[in-house]
Amino acid sequence: MDWVEGTSGVIRFEAERRAEGNTTGLLVRGESADALRALLDGELPVPEDSGLRGAVQAVYIDPPYNTGGAFADYSDKVDHELWLGMLRERLHLLREALTASGTLWLHIDDSEMAYAKVLLDEVFGRENLVSAIVVENNPKGRQLGKFFAGSHDHLLVYARDIRTVRLEPASAEAVNPADFPKSDERGPYRLLPLRNTNKKFHPGSVPTMHYGLWADGATGRVAADPFEGAIEVFPVFGDGSSAVWRWSAALVRERADELLARVVRGRGGERLDVFQVDRLHGERKKKLRSIWSAAEVGSSDSAKAELKKVLPGRQIFATPKPEPLLRRVLEAATEPGELVLDCFAGSGTTPVVAERMGRRWIAVELSSATVDAHLLPRLEHEGARFEVWRETSLAR
Known part of the structure; x- marks a missing residue:
């Protein structure tokens, strides 16, 4: 899998098509590390012509969990050391992209969670841990599991700088x-x-x-x-x-x-x-708990149901994230007009929710098949205004 091996040589990105008028989003078909470097170096346009370095208010990433399985849309089985190298490289690049008040939200399951936490401590500093949130993604539990019926993922939240971080982890829905x-x-x-x-x-x-x-x-x-x-x-x-x-x-x-x-x-x-x-008044909010139930933020099943409504008759992405989950993340971490980045875009929940909430966004996805089958149709259904760029050459 190219995305874990790193790249060398000259990477070129070209516009596949350009939306008319002002754009609020950028969709990149290509390898995530290559795309992040090109964005940081100014070789790719950032929505509203701002540079990427120090400009992103929130990063949400849902990287391959390395469970050892294989899905219709991607493989999830690589050597553990390669997986660690892949994630370390991207975390360093993402940290450069964050504002001083920004946060990174990494979604992961038990397979590599402990190692991801250690990597985040290494790259961001242990003192910048905001929270390790438990997200219920399967209320019934996976009964085919070998031992316990798994029912949750983890959302590791780190600040670029805990001294200047800006978060509003409270919600009217929690009242x-x-x-x-x-x-x-x-x-x-x-x-x-x-x-x-x-x-x-x-x-x-x-x-x-x-x-x-x-x-x-x-x-x-x-x-x-x-x-x-x-x-x-x-x-x-x-x-x-x-x-x-x-x-x-x-x-x-x-x-x-x-x-x-x-x-x-x-x-x-x-x-x-x-x-x-x-x-009790209309502006009342309550601080969010560190356990997010499926009743609050949706589940794997509800996420698939959302996609079936938007894209009827199409094959559904294997592991989509529910829209209420991303809405909660972006409500806590960003304000309208701020920049959100997801370099493992998958089915496109992050850019779709960001567009709906009036945030600027950048989404990177390696698989052209995933872009064509899931990301582009969802964004077009949303009426999003965005540019599409693709990686066109790789000299090794």
């Missing part, structure tokens, strides 16, 4: 309305203790956050300063030991209308406590 059981004229809400419930934080560790608030249990009013009818309330744990507040007195003064005093019953009997009124 459960059932978590806001109370309601008033302003809508659903929940009450959160203003007391810090983590016992690592106490008057000995953060003394400035242990102070008295003034509260009226009859009206619910809370303030940082005394008022008529109020009593002073200090934060305590359930066992009666001293605690600290989550908010400073200055923040209480600024947002006192978000606090509520209520009588609670504890081990020592009734006492007055202070709560934050946490409301």
Whole structure:
């Protein structure tokens, strides 16, 4: 397989066709390392005429997993050392392409996951690991597996520089309305203790956050300063030991209308406590968990079903990625107009979702058959505006 052996000599890419007007994407038929070098050296055009070096906000790659199997669209069995060399070379090139705030997302299964993680540590630095996400891709489990019924992949996320990375790993879809059981004229809400419930934080560790608030249990009013009818309330744990507040007195003064005093019953009997009124609203988001279920991001079966709708009657790509998965990645890692890169494009889920979300994109795919059968039809169905280039010669 040429893609694991590296190349030498002169590589030339030529335009196979050019879209009319401004383009938002670039599709390259060719070997991924050759294409990345040509892009980094300015020999291939980047959408909107920007150079590639330091320009990519998010890289998503789904390289061959090296499982030892063979699929209709590609072979997945090579020597382990060759696979490592292939991936190492491309990771170095991809790191050069990333912005200082960018991230790389590598999708892999158990076959080479541990080695991929070590390679990423080597190329990006261990300190730049953002997360190792578990992605459920087969809720039923693969019953033909030799031992356990495999049901997940891994998504290894690394920052170009953890000190300057920009991510928004939160989603409105992750918010459960059932978590806001109370309601008033302003809508659903929940009450959160203003007391810090983590016992690592106490008057000995953060003394400035242990102070008295003034509260009226009859009206619910809370303030940082005394008022008529109020009593002073200090934060305590359930066992009666001293605690600290989550908010400073200055923040209480600024947002006192978000606090509520209520009588609670504890081990020592009734006492007055202070709560934050946490409301559900349209802009609400929740931090994503490190396990992504198929119900949230789709599965192998749902991805194939998506392709059947778009390309009816065609042979379906063997291992497509579901569109909700890429949408979640790009929502977390990019803003509209930013550049996304996938150099193992396969069935084209990354450029399709990037196009739909208003991101610029670059997709590289080695197999001309895969480009013709899957990538081009999907992108054309999407109405994407893109250029196509192909590798035309290789002097060894």
